[in-house]
Amino acid sequence: xxxxxxxQLATAAIIAxxxxxxxxxxxxxxxxxxxxxxxxxEALTVLPFFLPEAVPGLFVGCLVTNLMSTVGPLDIILGSxxxxxxxxxxxxxxxKWLAPLPPVIxxxxxxxxxxxxYEAGFGPGFGAAFAYNAVxxxxxxxxxxxxxxxxxxxILPRVPALRGRLxxxx
Numbered sequence: 107x108x109x110x111x112x113x114q115l116a117t118a119a120i121i122a123x124x125x126x127x128x129x130x131x132x133x134x135x136x137x138x139x140x141x142x143x144x145x146x147x148e149a150l151t152v153l154p155f156f157l158p159e160a161v162p163g164l165f166v167g168c169l170v171t172n173l174m175s176t177v178g179p180l181d182i183i184l185g186s187x188x189x190x191x192x193x194x195x196x197x198x199x200x201x202k203w204l205a206p207l208p209p210v211i212x213x214x215x216x217x218x219x220x221x222x223x224y225e226a227g228f229g230p231g232f233g234a235a236f237a238y239n240a241v242x243x244x245x246x247x248x249x250x251x252x253x254x255x256x257x258x259x260x261i262l263p264r265v266p267a268l269r270g271r272l273x274x275x276x
Contacts, residue, residue: 117159117160210251
């Protein structure tokens with residue numbers, strides 16, 4: 107593991123705080139928890155494409171957000187792990203058009219399964235509940251990542267203060 111500078115640690119902390127605050131803003135509209143969700147904060151999940159320090163920032167931000175979840179301890183663990191997995195995967199994406207895909211897939215599958223389990227257990231209704239929840243969570247995630255996240259990917263490289271700090275790829 108490489109050493110991180112104070113600037114990178116501060117950036118990770120700022121990303122964690124932004125994720126938490128943006129999630130709380132989404133909860134005002136009832137969009138943060140549940141089968142139909144569109145966390146504004148999920149737009150930040152594209153940041154590992156540019157900034158390695160975004161990975162722990164997103165994980166911590168999601169963990170703090172999920173500590174307030176109405177779903178329970180499973181959301182704290184699985185929701186945070188879904189975000190961590192998505193962030194690590196996003197950091198490996200070869201171009202910006204694929205960068206939003208890992209959060210969409212990870213959240214649709216992991217969060218969709220978790221909500222389905224809460225609704226139906228692993229009984230005969232699990233398959234239908236999973237299909238519904240995976241689609242609804244995936245759509246909300248796609249909106250956050252492909253609309254708002256792609257805006258971030260387009261705008262951030264143009265910010266003069268960030269030039270030289272971003273890993274700009276295809």
